[in-house]
Amino acid sequence: xxxxxxxxxxxxxxxxxxxxxxxxxxxxxxxxxxxxxxxxxxxxxxxxxxxxxxxxxxxxxxxxxxxxxxxxxxxxxxxxxxxxxxxxxxxxxxxxxxxxxxxxxxxxxxxxxxxxxxxxxxxxxxxxxxxxxxxxxxxxxxxxxxxxxxxxxxxxxxxxxxxxxxxxxxxxxxxxxxxxxxxxxxxxxxxxxxxxxxxxxxxxxxxxxxxxxxxxxxxxxxxxxxxxxxxxxxxxxxxxxxxxxxxxxxxxxxxxxxxxxxxxxxxxxxxxxxxxxxxxxxxxxxxxxxxxxxxxxxxxxxxxxxxxxxxxxxxx
Ligand SMILES: Nc1nc2c(ncn2[C@@H]2O[C@H](COP(=O)(O)OP(=O)(O)OP(=O)(O)O)[C@@H](O)[C@H]2O)c(=O)[nH]1
Ligand SMILES: [Mg+2]
Numbered sequence: 001x002x003x004x005x006x007x008x009x010x011x012x013x014x015x016x017x018x019x020x021x022x023x024x025x026x027x028x029x030x031x032x033x034x035x036x037x038x039x040x041x042x043x044x045x046x047x048x049x050x051x052x053x054x055x056x057x058x059x060x061x062x063x064x065x066x067x068x069x070x071x072x073x074x075x076x077x078x079x080x081x082x083x084x085x086x087x088x089x090x091x092x093x094x095x096x097x098x099x100x101x102x103x104x105x106x107x108x109x110x111x112x113x114x115x116x117x118x119x120x121x122x123x124x125x126x127x128x129x130x131x132x133x134x135x136x137x138x139x140x141x142x143x144x145x146x147x148x149x150x151x152x153x154x155x156x157x158x159x160x161x162x163x164x165x166x167x168x169x170x171x172x173x174x175x176x177x178x179x180x181x182x183x184x185x186x187x188x189x190x191x192x193x194x195x196x197x198x199x200x201x202x203x204x205x206x207x208x209x210x211x212x213x214x215x216x217x218x219x220x221x222x223x224x225x226x227x228x229x230x231x232x233x234x235x236x237x238x239x240x241x242x243x244x245x246x247x248x249x250x251x252x253x254x255x256x257x258x259x260x261x262x263x264x265x266x267x268x269x270x271x272x273x274x275x276x277x278x279x280x281x282x283x284x285x286x287x288x289x290x291x292x293x294x295x296x297x298x299x300x301x302x303x304x305x306x307x308x309x310x311x312x313x314x315x316x
Contacts, residue, residue, distance in 0.1 A: 003053065003054060003152065003153040003155075004054065004150075004151070004152050004153070005054045005057035005058070005061070005150075005151045006061065006148065006149070006150050006151070007057055007060075007061045007062070007063060007086075007148070007149050007151065008061065008062050008063070008146065008147070008148050008149075009043040009062075009063045009064075009065075009084075009086070009114055009115045009146070009147050009149060010043070010062070010063070010064045010065070010115060010144055010145070010146045011040055011041060011042050011043050011065050011084075011115035011116055011117040011118065011144030011145050011146075012039075012040025012041040012042075012064070012065040012066045012067040012068060012081040012084075012117045012118065012144045013040045013067045013068070013117075013118040013141045013142065013143050013144050014037050014038070014039055014040050014067070014068045014117070014118035014119045014120040014121055014141025014142045014143075014144075015036075015037025015038045015039075015040075015067060015068035015069045015070045015071060015078035015079075015120045015121065015141050016037045016070045016071065016120075016121050016138065016139070016140050016141050017034060017035070017036050017037050017070075017071045017120065017121035017122045017123035017124065017126070017138030017139045017140070017141075018034030018035055018036075018037075018070060018071035018072060018073065018078075018123040018124065018138055019032075019034045019123070019124045019135075019136060019137060019138045020032065020033050020034035020035070020071075020072075020073045020074075020123065020124065020125075021033060021034075022074075031128070031133065031134065032123075032124040032125045032127070032128050032133075032134060032135055033073060033074055033075050033123075033124075033125050034071055034073070034075075034123035034124040034125055034138050035071035035072045035073070035074070035075045035076040035077045035078065035123045035125065036071045036077045036078070036120045036121065036122050036123045036126060037068050037069065037070050037071045037077075037078045037120030037121045037123070037139075037141045038068030038069045038070075038071075038077060038078035038079045038080040038081065038120045039068045039080040039081065039117050039118070039119055039120050040065060040066070040067050040068045040081050040117035040118040040119075040120075040141065040142075040144045041065030041066045041067075041068075041080075041081035041082050041083045041084050041117045041144075042065060042083045042084070042113055042115060042116050042117040042144075043063060043065050043083070043084045043085075043086065043113075043114050043115040043117075043147075044083060044084070044085045044086070044111050044112060044113055044114065045085075045086050045087075045088050045092075045094060045105060045111070045112050045114055045149075046085050046086070046087055046088070046109065046110065046111045047087075047088060047089070047090050047092070047105045047106070047107060047108055047109060047110040047111075048087035048088065048089065048108075049089075049090055049108040049231075051087060051088065051089035051090075052089045052153075052231045052234055052235065053089065053153065053234075054088070054089070054092070054151055054153050056087075057151065063084060063086055064084070065081060065082075065083060065084035065115070065117060065144065066081035066082060066084075067081055067118075067141065067144070068080055068081050068117070068118070068120045068141055069081075071120065071121070071123040071138065075123065075125045077120065078120055080120075081117065083117070085111070086114075088105055088151060089153060090105065090106055090107070090108060091104075091105075091106060091153055091154045091155075091156060091235065092104075092105045092151055092152070092153050092154075093105070093151070093152045093153075093154055094112070094114070094149055094150070094151055095149070095150040095152070096114065096147055096148075096149055097147060097148040097149070097150075098147075104154075114147055114149060115144060115145040115146065115147045116144070116145045117144050117145075118141050118142030118143050118144045118145075119141070119142045120141050120142075121138055121139030121140050121141045121142070122138060122139045123138045123139075124136065124137060124138045126138075153235075154235075155208075155235050155236065155237060156193065156195075156208075156210050156232055156235035156236055157193075157195060157207075157208040157209055157210035157235070157236045157237075158207040158208050158209070158236065158237045158238060158316060159198075159207055159208070159209045159210070159236060159237070159238050159239075159240055159312065159316075160209075160210045160212050160232065160233050160235075160236030160238070160239050160240065161173060161209065161210065161211045161212060161240050161242060162212050162215065162229070162233055162239050162240070162241055162242070162257060162261075163214065163215070163241055163242035163243060163244075163253075163257060164187075164214055164215060164216070164243075164244070164253055164256070164257060165187030165188050165189075165213075165214025165215070165216065166185065166186065166187045166189075166214065166244065167214070167242040167243060167244045167278060168242055168244065168278040168279060168299045168300075169190065169211045169212065169214070169242050170182065170183045170189060170190050170194065170211050171183050171278075171299040171300065172211070172240075172242065172276075172278065172299040173194055173196050173209055173211035174196075175299055175302060175305065176196065176198045176209060176305075176309075177196025177197055177198050177209055178196060178197070179194050179195065179196030179209075179211070181194040181211055187214055187216075188213065188214055189214075190211060190212070190213045190214065191213060192213070193210045193211060193212050193213065193232050194210070194211040195208055195209070195210050195211075196208070196209050196211070197209075198312075200309065200312065200313050200316075201309075202309065202310060202313035205316075207312070207316060210232060210236060212229050212232050212233060212236075213229050213232075214229070215229045215230075215257055215260055217256055217259075217260070218260075230260065230261065230264040230265070230268070233261065233268060233271075234264075234265060234267075234268060236271070237271070237272070237316070238271065238272045238273070238274065238312075238315055238316060239268075239271050239272070239273045239274075240273070240274045240276060240312075241254065241257060241273055241274070241275050241276065242276045242278050243275065243276065243277050243278065243291065243294065244278060244279055245277040245278060245279050245280050245282070245283060245288060245289060245296060246279050246282050246283060250277070250289055250291055251291070254275070254291070272315050274295065274308075274311050274312070274315060275291065275292075275293050275294040275295065276294065276295055276296075276297055276308065277289065277291055277294045277295070277296040277297070278297055278298065278299055279298060279299070279300070280296045280297065280298050280303060280304075281298035281300055281301045281303060295307060295308055295311060
């Protein structure tokens, strides 16, 4: 995963002002008429939720906006250049050279100015005055700003809770952290990831846990909320895969989610994983199904929760 990039952005210069003279067959010595140059394009960073790495910046590291157009005859102002928008994934932290605080780009559509375009130069018409009726000069355009930016993509969370809808992901988040996600007995309750901080007594560190929207078959092709889910999963260090212990098809449930992970990105399958069989309070003790490597818990009654916390501490 490409999560760091250093880029240079240069805004466009303002267009030159024009030195021009009015030409009219009926007017001799028509006087100055050179127009102002247009403004150079500025450079912005915008958040695009369809991105999830900084890999676009692996090869292209220089970005330059267009310059403004030169001023025209007849006092015509040159065209302003179009601004350049550089897309970055949500969770990108931007540090601009020479300015202290870094800026978090989180919300979709969020947009910040990183290099201001230069103003267009004044044409000779703008310089005329009672004492200077025929200025033979004009301003060059102002140069656009150049900035070096360090971009860093923050992890969404240390731990991502994944699984089919209704497996109990939000419930588990609510018992491990102070987060209060919406919990309900129908699928797709969670529409956006919820984050919570888990104070691990064992490792004495704070771990961010993300409860990620449920996943269905076809998610890797964009079904349901799937693509969102997968994108977020990619930005977690460890995945906790929740299975509903009362399901009649646990193996298939597990495989279905793994298939979607793999189809989206094989790297997702290599992430450290903890498998959880949840809702065991609904089953008689002898009827708890076996699943390789899985830890059986109940988010509702907190059964085996300590064991789970230990597993988390260990894996991290
Ligand atoms: N009995 C029992 N019910 C549980 C347990 N964990 C969750 N539930 C219930 O299962 C239902 C779904 O729980 P959620 O936490 O909303 O499930 P989710 O995985 O976040 O679901 P989506 O957001 O739709 O993907 C709710 O009615 C919960 O109360 C558990 O350990 N035992
Ligand atoms: Mg949920």
